[in-house]
Amino acid sequence: METSGKCAVCDAECKLKCTACKCVSYCGIEHQKKDWKTHKLECRPLEIAHSDELGRYVRASRDIKAKSVIFTEAPLIAGPKWCMDDYERQEPIFPCVGCFRPVRIGDLGCPKCNWPICSPTCEGLENPQFHGLECAVLRTARPIQDKSNIKSLLDHYRSEALLTLRCVLLQLKYPQKWKQLLELESHEEDRKGTKYFEEAEQRIVSYLKANYLDKINAESLKTEGRNLIPNCESKDLHRLCGIMEVNALNVNLPTGVEICALYPTACLLEHSCMPNCFYTFDFTKHYKITMIAGRDIKKGENLSIMYTHMLWGTQMRHEHLMTNKYFVCKCPRCADPTELGTYISALKCIGPEEEIACGGTLLPKDPHDDDTEWFCDKCPVRIANNQVKFLLSNIEEEVDALMFERETTVKQLEDLIEKLKQFLHPNHFHIFSLKHSLIQRYGTQIGYSSAELSEEMLKRKIDMCNELLSIVDVIDPYAIRLSLYTGIILYELQLATVEYEKRKITAAKENNEPYDYEELYNAEGYLRRAKCVLENNVDIPQGKKFIEAVVRSSENLETLFEQIKL
Incomplete structure (x- = not known):
């Protein structure tokens, strides 16, 4: 205007x-x-502040309306994941060093350094913010002898070391970014002796020094009397690894590859298990991040995002935060043994030995204590936390084994849910994930199409959707973090509702009886809400897929209204 x-x-x-x-x-x-x-x-409607507890953090400098863009910024640096699981290190698929497209290692190499690329014309090869930054360093390594040996190739080309190398090289090309990078928290002392520290030493620090940095600096000392690349001793590299571990955001690309990026402001937002902000990435503009208000935010309120999965239980969230971020979350959800009345971590009490189960619920006495005792809210039963962890570890293995199967059936999901109900509260996060998978199979899997589902099964699906919705509405009332989960629940709820109501309409016509249209109007409301919450996921393929499905269902429902002349 x-x-x-x-x-x-x-x-x-x-x-x-x-x-x-x-x-x-x-x-x-x-x-x-x-x-x-x-x-x-x-x-910008924000200010950067400091406290002894939080370090540097971001708070609103004026009232911010829901869905307002708070800020947009480019990354300081972006690159392949800095930490990989063992199975990922054995995969022959490698992110192109120019654009991160997945390529097969050994097939095609950069014309200058021979690291894996998608094409010799890849734009990222010359871009100084990506491969152009490190190519001159990578070409100094000894050429690999046996290019037919996948194991040798994977050991020679370590993608997890590239982000650290790019960080080191910022000081030569982008000194201001280097300064901003070093201002981020690294928790150097806390990391020492941890699994991630040891992995960084073996996979990144010693690898970069032995193959590239020490050799380059030794040569420059001879010829120029100085280190060509300063600040690359082991302690410096570990500091950079700590900065990445504590601050890097994961960026899931449309190709299925996951990369990491560091941002000067976005990395300062504090964690909350009930955050007030969410973010999106622009893949066409070198992974620019846009931070958006998930709800109305008052002036002076701290801006927050979530560093863990919202559908994990409190102890899983705490373990992740302590292992990766080195702090304990003290938000209202974490402080409440019932997790705001959702019982998403609660167990089912089996009662004292040789007695009938009391039907009570087992909850942690102190959710912040890793060694807390669990107590029943109906009987005197007490259980040590190590027993609870052992039980949940076995359950997690069983759930993961089923969920990762290529063809998980409705029957398998139903059977496991019934089995786990003997030990877990019906709202437990493991049962939630199984139910969320199950509602998507009711109506689509062979033998369970919408036309084949009995009225009893349709009603079961509707009830299950409402159960899941009652949980997400409490832990994520503004659909900030669980927008895709919520959108899928709403979409499946309307599918089952419309099918159930179609049968009631047919029966009403056959019996010449009146029909109450209230549930069809409710289904229309589910679709409107689904479309609204899924807007947060337009930048990911699954989000686009469900938005398109919601639009089709809206058109089908409109046609149904016309047919019955509403």
Whole structure:
């Protein structure tokens, strides 16, 4: 919207307006680039603060409306995942060093350094923010002798070391980014002796020094009397690994490859198990991040995202945060043994030995204590935490084994749910994941199509959807983190509701009886809400898929309304 006014710098007449703060903008003649960039930073609705408990954090400098863009920024650095599981290290698939497309290792190499690429014309090969930054370093390694040996290739080309190398090289090409990078928390002392520290030493630090950095600096000391690449001793590299471990955000690309990126402001947002912000990535603009308000945020409120999975139980979330981020979450959900009344971590009490089960619920006495005792809310039973962990570990293995099967059947899911109900609360997160998978198979799997489902099974699906919805509505009421889960539940709920109501309409016509249209109107509401919450997932393939399905279902429901002349 245009408005006349004075330029804030030179008093010239100006018709531009800042979209963020609505103030009169700069005229853009002499000072457009420098001062407009400064103004955009100044008028963001946030401020960076510091506390002894949180370190640097971000809070709202004015009221922010839900779904407002809070800020957008480019990454300081982006690259392949810095930490890989054993099975990933054995896969012959490698992210192209220029654009991260998955390629088969050994098939095609960069013309200069021979690291895996998708094409010799890949734009990222010359980009100084990507492969162009490290290519000159990578070409100094000894050439690999046996290119037919996959194991040798995987050991020679370690993709998890590239992000650390790119960080090191920032100081040579982008000193301001290097300065911002070093301002991020690394928890150097906390990391020592941990699994991630040892892996970083073996897979990244010693690898980079032995194959590249020590050799380059030794040569430059001889010829120039100085290190060509400073700040690359073991302690420096471990500090960078710590910065990545604590701050890096995972970026899931449309190709299925997962990369990591570090952002100057986004990495400062604190964790909350009930966050007030979410973010999206722009894959066409080098992984720019856009931070969005998930709900109305008041001035002075801390901005937060979630570092763990919202559908994990409290102890799993705490373990992840302590292992990777080195802090304990003390949010209201974590402090409540019932997790806000959802009982998503609760167990079923089996009662004292040789007695009939009391039907009570087992809860942790102190959710913040890793050694806490679990107590029953109906009988005197107490269980040690190590017993609970052993039980849940076995259950997790069984659930994962089934969920990762290529052809998991309705019967398998139903049987495992019934089995686990003997030990877990019906709302437990393991049962939640099984039910969420099950509702998507009711109506699609062979033998369970919508037309084949009995009214009893349709009703079971409707009840199950409502059970899942009652949980997500409590732990994520604004669909900030679980928007895809919530959208799928709502979509499946309307499918089952419409099919169930179609049969009631047919029966009403056959018996010449009136029909109550309330549930069809409810189904229409489920679709509207699903479309709304799925808007947060337009940048991922699964999100787009379900939005398209919701649109089709809306059109089908509209046709149904016309047929019955509503």
